[in-house]
Amino acid sequence: MKKLFTLLSLFVVIGMSANVFAQSSTGSAPYPGAMHNYSVNGGTNNGSSFTWDVLDASSSSVVGSIATISAVGSGAKTDATVNITWAATAVPGTEYIVVVEETDASGCKNSKGLPVIITQSAFDLIVVNGGNACYENSVEVTWSGGQAEGDVTYDHGTAEVTYTVKAEGVGATETWQFTPGVAFTQTDIVATTVTVKDETSNVVSESAGVYSLTGPQTVTITVVVDNNNIYNNGSAANAQDFTATLSLTNVAAGTGAVESDATNNSDNLSVSRPNTSQITTN
Incomplete structure (x- = not known):
């Protein structure tokens, strides 16, 4: 396939479509790590075969380094519709062009191109504690x-104890997931129940405690904590006080986009009582 696409041709786009998610990763402005679907002719082959490629500004192919082309479902990479996954290491602000060449049954060819610019990921899960x-x-x-x-x-x-998790940078129909875990500053303290609730109802976890949700929203995580330590009159007045830290693992967006800030996937709060002293008498 001839790579005769100039920088000017990057901005000539006819008859090619890409899935678009408002205020999230899109096919023409993908986040690093994201996968999107690209198609021509409504995704119908009509007896033709298709050769897909991704070129940089020098018309060099970046397939295998910046972009990975894969079949959709049980289809083939030579179909009128394919998925392209953009590398997690793709640099925001860098431009590429997705090109496709159609060859019909008689051997006649035609080509189209879609300019793409890698966009800084806005996908983020933000944990905030609900107060001591x-x-x-x-x-x-x-x-x-x-x-x-x-x-x-x-x-x-x-x-x-309660925490909230806010999802940003995902589309209205895009899924996202996480696994919550709670750690404590004392031993023999355990989380007996963990409840995740979206804006309308409780969310049931999938295998291995993974919770999956859809669209930009804020969920509430409620944890019942049991302090199994037994204290006595020799214990410090604040012996029962501890810190509970909620952390998220297995954080992922449905597109596969990398998270913009992994430092806000946890937060902590304190569980305490008044630090009443031992009774003294004269």
Whole structure:
């Protein structure tokens, strides 16, 4: 296939389409890592075969380095519709052209081109804590009948903590996913339940605790935490206080776009009670 596309021809686009997601990665302005569908003739072969390529500004092919061309479903890479995945290392601001040459049954050929500019990813999942929390119930105080420090014990029970996760840079029909995990600054503290709720209802996790949602929205994560430590009169006044940190793993956009900022995938809050001292007397 002759690579006779000049910089001027980058801006001549006729009869070629790419899937577009508003305010997200698009076929003509893809995020690094994103995959998009490209087609001509409504994706119908009509007895023709098609040769797809991606060229840089010097008309050199970047297939295999910047772009990967793959078949759609059970189709072939020589069909009128293909998927192109843009490398996660693609540099925003760099221009390329997607070109296709159609060869009909008689051997007659025609070509079309679509200019593409790599765009800085706006896909981001932002975790924000819902505020510091107290325990849910009163302290369970137990006395064994002796006078030693360890004869009076305190069980603080459970606390409910909340966080929000806001998805940015995804299209209205684009999926995104994450796996939530909670860590604590004390041992013997466990998360007994994790509930993820979108704007209307609870979200059921898929395999391995992965939650999948659609479109730009904010979800709420509620975690019930059980402090299994038992404290006594020898414990510090703030012994029951701890920090709970929610972190997201398996973060992904449906297009495969890289996340713009992976540093805001976690946040923490404190669970505490008033730091009441031991009782003193004269």
